[in-house]
Amino acid sequence: MSVARQTKNELVRVKIHQPCCSKAELMAMLHMRGSLTKSGENIHLEVTTENTATARRFFQLFKGVFKFSPELLFHHKSSLQKNKVFILRFSDKEKIPQILNELGFSLHTQGVEWRNLRRRCCRRAYARGAFLASGSLINPKVAYHLEINCPYHHYAQLLKEVLVSFQLQAKSFKRKNDFVVYFKGSEQIVEFLRIIEAHNTLLNFENVRIIKGMRSQINRLVNCDTANMEKTVIAAQKQIENINTIERLIGLENIPPVLRRTAELRRLHPEASLKELGEMFDPPVGKSGINHRLRRINALAKKLKPR
Ligand SMILES: [Zn+2]
Known part of the structure; x- marks a missing residue:
């Protein structure tokens, strides 16, 4: 089942406690997927x-x-597809104007009315209704993207204003005949899910986000470690070359005992870090102590090398 479908299944179980919010959610569904058609004497909402x-x-x-x-009513989208399209139709000519009026529509003005959205509870319900009617959410494992398809620019505008009242900055663009309101950032999507009360979806989303975050952190650490290891190996190779030079030219027995021991251990453990090399001594030598000895070895080799 798609993430969007799961979210919708969750949303339809959200309890509405006040009629004002029921109306706001109905209004959003009518804005997004509603129509008013006349056929002869009849009107259908x-x-x-x-x-x-x-x-x-x-x-x-x-x-x-x-x-x-x-x-x-329902019909099949096409003879090949099994997807049903549901139509909820109300055809009582006498009552339609009153219903539309109660939902905040006006048949006489083009503008969108805010009067049913003055309360925060209703704006929340409006956002939920909009998502239920024409929202989609991509699986967060794939990408962070939530969008709501609006049929008219002024409804997209209204939806954006509703979201702004919750400090959410949605973006929009035109796709064919639709106006798409969308979020890309995971934080904004999480906040939107919280507002519309899709709590389970939100938890799943957060889990994916945490796992993704951890994975990239681990990758960063691994990459960083690899880089450090490479540096250690390159430095060790250089040191071993120098140690071999000293051995060939003057013999390791002719350099101070601490340097000789350090040189021998370095040759035996080319992969060891400075800290690890230091710990091989009894008593252990600190990282900077080892570093100092290796520098002396390098300096000595440099001095011995014919120019
Ligand atoms: Zn309300």
């Missing part, structure tokens, strides 16, 4: 969705607020 859970949610909220049930 419709919402279409391919998501079963969303269809059920609309039905329940609508019935809860207005006490009438919309008609539930």
Whole structure:
């Protein structure tokens, strides 16, 4: 099951405690997927969705607020696909204007009305309704991307303003006939999921985010370690070359005993770090002590080498 579908299944179980919020969620669904059509004498108020859970949610909220049930119809998207498209239709000509008015629509003005979204609880419900009707969320393992497809620019604008009231800065762009409102950053997506009360999705999302974060941290550490190891190996090779030079030219028995012992241990353990080399002495020698001895060995070799 897709992450978006899982999220929607979770969202339709969110309890709404106040009629104001039911209306706000219904309004969002109508904004995103609704239409008002006339055929002859009849008027149909419709919402279409391919998501079963969303269809059920609309039905329940609508019935809860207005006490009438919309008609539930469905058809197959095409003969080849088994995806159903649900249509929730309400055709009572007398009641439609009142319903639209209660939901905050006005048939006479183009502008979008804020009057049903003045309360924070309702703006939260509006964001949830918008996601239920036309939201999608990519699996966070793949990428951080959440978007809501709006049919009109002014609804995309309204949705962005609603989100701004929660300190969320969504972006938008035009895709064919739609206006897509989206988030890319994982923090913004997490915050959006919190606002619409998709708590399980949020937890899963956070888990993936933590694992991803840990993985990149481990990779960084591994890379850093590899780089350090390479440096150690290169330095050790140089030291061993110098030790061999000293042996060939004057013999290791002719240099001070501490240097000789250091040179012997270095040749035996080319991969050891300075700290590890120091620990091979009894009593142990500090990292800077070993470093100092190796520098003396290098300096001596340099002096001995014919120019
Ligand atoms: Zn409310």
